[in-house]
Amino acid sequence: xxxxxxxxxxxxxxxxxxxxxxxxxxxxxxxxxxxxxxxxxxxxxxxxxxxxxxxxxxxxxxxxxxxxxxxxxxxxxxxxxxxxxxxxxxxxxxxxxxxxxxxxxxxxxxxxxxxxxxxxxxxxxxxxxxxxxxxxxxxxxxxxxxxxxxxxxxxxxxxxxxxxxxxxxxxxxxxxxxxxxxxxxxxxxxxxxxxxxxxxxxxxxxxxxxxxxxxxxxxxxxxxxxxxxxxxxxxxxxxxxxxxxxxxxxxxxxxx
Amino acid sequence: xxxxxxxxxxxxxxxxxxxxxxxxxxxxxxxxxxxxxxxxxxxxxxxxxxxxxxxxxxxxxxxxxxxxxxxxxxxxxxxxxxxxxxxxxxxxxxxxxxxxxxxxxxxxxxxxxxxxxxxxxxxxxxxxxxxxxxxxxxxxxxxxxxxxxxxxxxxxxxxxxxxxxxxxxxxxxxxxxxxxxxxxxxxxxxxxxxxxxxxxxxxxxxxxxxxxxxxxxxxxxxxxxxxxxxxxxxxxxxxxxxxxxxxxxxxxxxxx
Numbered sequence: 001x002x003x004x005x006x007x008x009x010x011x012x013x014x015x016x017x018x019x020x021x022x023x024x025x026x027x028x029x030x031x032x033x034x035x036x037x038x039x040x041x042x043x044x045x046x047x048x049x050x051x052x053x054x055x056x057x058x059x060x061x062x063x064x065x066x067x068x069x070x071x072x073x074x075x076x077x078x079x080x081x082x083x084x085x086x087x088x089x090x091x092x093x094x095x096x097x098x099x100x101x102x103x104x105x106x107x108x109x110x111x112x113x114x115x116x117x118x119x120x121x122x123x124x125x126x127x128x129x130x131x132x133x134x135x136x137x138x139x140x141x142x143x144x145x146x147x148x149x150x151x152x153x154x155x156x157x158x159x160x161x162x163x164x165x166x167x168x169x170x171x172x173x174x175x176x177x178x179x180x181x182x183x184x185x186x187x188x189x190x191x192x193x194x195x196x197x198x199x200x201x202x203x204x205x206x207x208x209x210x211x212x213x214x215x216x217x218x219x220x221x222x223x224x225x226x227x228x229x230x231x232x233x234x235x236x237x238x239x240x241x242x243x244x245x246x247x248x249x250x251x252x253x254x255x256x
Numbered sequence: 257x258x259x260x261x262x263x264x265x266x267x268x269x270x271x272x273x274x275x276x277x278x279x280x281x282x283x284x285x286x287x288x289x290x291x292x293x294x295x296x297x298x299x300x301x302x303x304x305x306x307x308x309x310x311x312x313x314x315x316x317x318x319x320x321x322x323x324x325x326x327x328x329x330x331x332x333x334x335x336x337x338x339x340x341x342x343x344x345x346x347x348x349x350x351x352x353x354x355x356x357x358x359x360x361x362x363x364x365x366x367x368x369x370x371x372x373x374x375x376x377x378x379x380x381x382x383x384x385x386x387x388x389x390x391x392x393x394x395x396x397x398x399x400x401x402x403x404x405x406x407x408x409x410x411x412x413x414x415x416x417x418x419x420x421x422x423x424x425x426x427x428x429x430x431x432x433x434x435x436x437x438x439x440x441x442x443x444x445x446x447x448x449x450x451x452x453x454x455x456x457x458x459x460x461x462x463x464x465x466x467x468x469x470x471x472x473x474x475x476x477x478x479x480x481x482x483x484x485x486x487x488x489x490x491x492x493x494x495x496x497x498x499x500x501x502x503x504x505x506x507x508x509x510x511x512x
Contacts, residue, residue, distance in 0.1 A: 035276065043298055
């Protein structure tokens with residue numbers, strides 16, 4: 001990776017971009033994944049590249065939902081694995097829940113590559129951790145290879161999932177989900193926590209809790225928040241979407 | 257290409273995305289080109305995916321500047337060639353000026369591929385045109401292969417250009433330019449017309465005239481505008497940037 005000086009004001013964003021370029025070369029990403037990442041970059045730019053107060057509330061609500069879930073799962077795709085794979089493992093280890101690779105353009109090559117990537121991130125994170133945390137990290141199951149479950153309401157390869165993961169889950173954390181699938185999951189009565197930088201996307205509008213934030217920042221903070229044992233509230237998701245839009249509007253004028 | 261129905265409200269945007277994905281496979285694009293395109297998509301989304309009144313004024317001003325230029329040139333990179341190569345040829349044929357391929361990450365493979373792409377777009381456009389237009393289209397020179405000029409103020413491969421094109425030009429149309437090069441060109445006393453969907457970019461802020469619009473829409477309209485013989489005005493570039501920001505702010509709230 002090219003060295004980006006620590007002093008660079010947009011260092012985190014540029015490092016994420018490099019990660020995406022390299023992952024693309026390694027075949028981890030769908031063809032239009034880089035375009036999706038670019039869209040996210042633009043929205044994050046308008047957000048000031050930091051977690052807003054309303055996103056912090058959404059992260060706390062998400063942590064509370066995950067803590068009371070009977071069967072939580074973290075659904076990862078190519079972009080979220082590349083950008084926040086380690087954070088997903090960490091969250092799963094705290095919750096004692098599985099991580100499931102579930103992608104829109106499903107090919108066995110990409111499924112294998114992403115499962116392998118998460119397994120190696122898990123092994124690295126485990127080896128760097130203190131003894132107590134190490135075992136719970138190494139115990140995180142990476143699902144997805146066996147597609148013995150179905151998401152009712154979707155057709156074709158997009159309906160495939162793991163019976164041990166998404167199919168039986170009551171609360172699903174899905175960073176960077178596609179709109180159709182988010183709707184299908186909530187229609188099945190599951191609670192969906194989405195992380196999406198576009199507050200106007202169908203995913204953002206249909207999720208139970210939407211965290212309008214960069215996926216790495218949000219998941220890193222979510223891992224911390226889980227340790228604070230937050231409680232669920234009477235959640236108004238539309239209010240956080242509205243707040244994100246307000247920030248984008250006013251910050252774009254401010255930057256100018 | 258996948259068929260996108262004519263009725264799809266975002267058809268133009270989705271077709272551009274497909275063009276980018278295919279051009280990437282063909283090696284026409286830099287590694288991070290898709291990410292840049294995605295950023296553009298997000299800004300265009302906030303613009304409502306249409307040419308604003310202030311962008312129309314900028315297009316008219318650009319046409320007027322190009323018409324009075326002594327030595328105009330159109331500088332094309334990977335993304336602009338893929339998205340609006342034909343439109344560039346058409347504009348050049350009206351002005352009787354050259355098109356120069358000039359890219360940030362210069363490799364001989366990509367230079368050759370982009371020059372070949374523009375030549376084949378020129379040949380196709382010429383063969384589809386009526387006799388009178390055909391000759392002026394076939395006469396459009398595609399520069400870039402011979403890097404016998406320099407952009408003073410830049411270092412390394414990024415300073416290379418054609419002595420017959422950018423080096424001697426007084427007015428340069430540069431869709432999707434990088435900020436450093438835009439500044440270097442204006443520092444040399446050249447007038448720079450930029451097309452950039454991000455009104456906050458360094459390019460947008462440093463160009464003589466900034467067209468905040470999608471590159472294909474803007475260049476297609478610019479070709480029409482040239483035939484109207486517009487006159488230059490006392491141009492306030494900051495006002496169009498401010499207007500674009502206002503539209504993005506209010507439209508994002510409206511869509512919600």
